[in-house]
Structure formats: C-alpha cells, structure tokens
Amino acid sequence: MSDNKIEIWGAETARTFRPIWMAEELGLAYRHQPIEPRTGETQTESYTALNRKQKVPFLVDGDMRVSESLAICRYLAQRYPNAAVHVPQNLLEQTKEDEWCCYIYGEIDETALYVMRRHGDLAEIYGAAPNVIEATKAYLARHMDVLAHHLEGRTALMDMGFGLADIMLVSCLDWAVFYQVDVPPSVIAYRDHIAERPAYKKAMAVNYPKLFGGAA
Ligand SMILES: N[C@@H](CCC(=O)N[C@@H](CS)C(=O)NCC(=O)O)C(=O)O
Structure with a gap:
C-alpha cells in the first residue's frame, strides 16, 4: 500500500481506464484527477506544465512523472508488486x-x-x-x-x-x-x-x- 502521493490524471476513455484499473488491482491509494480530453482541461497552463503532450492519462508518483497508459501501468505493477497482477519473472x-x-x-x-x-x-x-x-x-x-x-x-x-x-x-x-x-x-x-x-x-x-x- 502506498500513501496518497500517487495522482492519476484522466477519465472517461479506454486509455485513462488502464492505470486506474491497475492501481485498483494493486490496492494502491491514489488521488484521481478526472480531467477529460476535448474539454479544454488538458490544455490549461497548469496541466501543460505537468504534461506537455496535453494528453491523458498521466501519472504523478512523488518525483516520478509518466505519460502513456502502457508505461504507467507497467511502472505501477513493477513499483508496487502485488500477487493480483503477475509480472514477468524472466x-x-x-x-x-x-x-x-x-x-x-x-x-x-x-x-x-x-x-x-x-x-x-x-x-x-x-x-x-x-x-x-x-x-x-x-x-x-x-x-x-x-x-x-x-x-x-x-x-x-x-x-x-x-x-x-x-x-x-x-x-x-x-x-x-x-x-x-x-x-x-x-x-x-x-x-x-x-x-x-x-x-x-x-x-x-x-x-x-x-x-x-x-x-x-
Ligand atoms: N498513447 C497515449 C494516448 C493518449 C491519448 O491520446 N489520450 C487522449 C484521450 S484517449 C487525449 O488525451 N486526447 C487529447 C488530445 O489529443 O488533445 C496513451 O496510451 O496514453
């Protein structure tokens, strides 16, 4: 279990679903920031400062910043391993x-x-x-x-x-x-x-x- 330093940005799409699902599988505590694409929320100055790609999903974990749904999910699974999610062993x-x-x-x-x-x-x-x-x-x-x-x-x-x-x-x-x-x-x-x-x-x-x- 992690503390609440994990933020997952993005909602309402298949891509944003992935890191949320992974975090739930791993039993992580996280703060969800449910901004959506095509609403202007990814274009704000503050979000652009976080993710210059202006896309969701996006992960903040302490100093770690990650975009790309696949990369975020892999990071979470390997950083916070849990028997619910099998990670490659070889x-x-x-x-x-x-x-x-x-x-x-x-x-x-x-x-x-x-x-x-x-x-x-x-x-x-x-x-x-x-x-x-x-x-x-x-x-x-x-x-x-x-x-x-x-x-x-x-x-x-x-x-x-x-x-x-x-x-x-x-x-x-x-x-x-x-x-x-x-x-x-x-x-x-x-x-x-x-x-x-x-x-x-x-x-x-x-x-x-x-x-x-x-x-x-
Ligand atoms: N390859 C990226 C795709 C991210 C992506 O394109 N996100 C869309 C929503 S599904 C988005 O934020 N679109 C906003 C835009 O293009 O302005 C991933 O898998 O995370």
Missing part, C-alpha cells in the same frame, strides 16, 4: 508480455480503434471517413481471429496469469464492443471472466463517473 515472460502489449497497442488500439475514433467521434477535427471506418473494421476482424484462436478456453493472455497484457486487451475489447465491432465468442468469454474482477468494476466506476452516476 526474459522469456518479459518478451512474451512485450509481444502482446505491442500487438494490442500498435494494432488494436492505435491502428484500428483510434483510427475509428478519429474518423467517427472526432470527425469534426480529422474528417468524416465512413470508408476508413469500414476498412478498419475489416482489419480488426483479422486480429479478432488471432485473439479468438489464442484465447479459446483461456482466462488470461499469458500462462503466468492475469497481468498487464490483459488490462491492455480488455480495455480495447470494451472499446471495440462500444464501436459495434464483432468480437468472437471465445474472446467475449475471456473478457467476461476478467470483467468479474472487483478491481475492474471499481475502476469502471472511477473512470466513467457519468455512466455510473458518480459512484466510486
């Missing part, structure tokens, strides 16, 4: 976790879901492109197939058990479902199993206060 596990995390972040988050967001929800900024959205859904279907094959009968991505890669993936799967992407049954079964975790539920309430009526 090069092989580290490499396989990296392989999953790079794949999920590169192919599923940035190349697919965020492209859909840019040309859907954020069309006023980046331009409406229904053809791009359709092509991206088809691209995502290929990766859902990869996931379906791997996840058949599994409750965690990696043999070592629930960990960082699962936080990355489940946050993307929820996003995909929200965007009405077809998610295969074995992937849904995996996601539903993990979504039973108390920390997942708590993090949902913290990250999406509007959806949960401010409960958290």
Whole structure:
C-alpha cells in the first residue's frame, strides 16, 4: 500500500481506464484527477506544465512523472508488486508480455480503434471517413481471429496469469464492443471472466463517473 502521493490524471476513455484499473488491482491509494480530453482541461497552463503532450492519462508518483497508459501501468505493477497482477519473472515472460502489449497497442488500439475514433467521434477535427471506418473494421476482424484462436478456453493472455497484457486487451475489447465491432465468442468469454474482477468494476466506476452516476 502506498500513501496518497500517487495522482492519476484522466477519465472517461479506454486509455485513462488502464492505470486506474491497475492501481485498483494493486490496492494502491491514489488521488484521481478526472480531467477529460476535448474539454479544454488538458490544455490549461497548469496541466501543460505537468504534461506537455496535453494528453491523458498521466501519472504523478512523488518525483516520478509518466505519460502513456502502457508505461504507467507497467511502472505501477513493477513499483508496487502485488500477487493480483503477475509480472514477468524472466526474459522469456518479459518478451512474451512485450509481444502482446505491442500487438494490442500498435494494432488494436492505435491502428484500428483510434483510427475509428478519429474518423467517427472526432470527425469534426480529422474528417468524416465512413470508408476508413469500414476498412478498419475489416482489419480488426483479422486480429479478432488471432485473439479468438489464442484465447479459446483461456482466462488470461499469458500462462503466468492475469497481468498487464490483459488490462491492455480488455480495455480495447470494451472499446471495440462500444464501436459495434464483432468480437468472437471465445474472446467475449475471456473478457467476461476478467470483467468479474472487483478491481475492474471499481475502476469502471472511477473512470466513467457519468455512466455510473458518480459512484466510486
Ligand atoms: N498513447 C497515449 C494516448 C493518449 C491519448 O491520446 N489520450 C487522449 C484521450 S484517449 C487525449 O488525451 N486526447 C487529447 C488530445 O489529443 O488533445 C496513451 O496510451 O496514453
């Protein structure tokens, strides 16, 4: 357990959900600063001084400052280890976790879901492109197939058990479902199993206060 020197900035997106979920899994005490993108809150002078990227999520832990959802989650898991979250114990596990995390972040988050967001929800900024959205859904279907094959009968991505890669993936799967992407049954079964975790539920309430009526 840490004292309250940890601040997690950001709310209401799949990316901001990740560090909150990780902190909940680890049983950390943290102060949540629920600023949202596209509200002007990331553009203020004080926030820009903290994070020049003007993006969320962002972590403050004493003197440590970290942006990027994946980097924040890995930092927390390794800085405050807890049996709830398996961390790689050797090069092989580290490499396989990296392989999953790079794949999920590169192919599923940035190349697919965020492209859909840019040309859907954020069309006023980046331009409406229904053809791009359709092509991206088809691209995502290929990766859902990869996931379906791997996840058949599994409750965690990696043999070592629930960990960082699962936080990355489940946050993307929820996003995909929200965007009405077809998610295969074995992937849904995996996601539903993990979504039973108390920390997942708590993090949902913290990250999406509007959806949960401010409960958290
Ligand atoms: N690669 C970053 C992405 C961060 C990101 O793009 N955050 C969005 C919200 S999901 C944001 O803050 N957007 C505000 C903006 O671009 O002005 C991460 O995973 O943390």
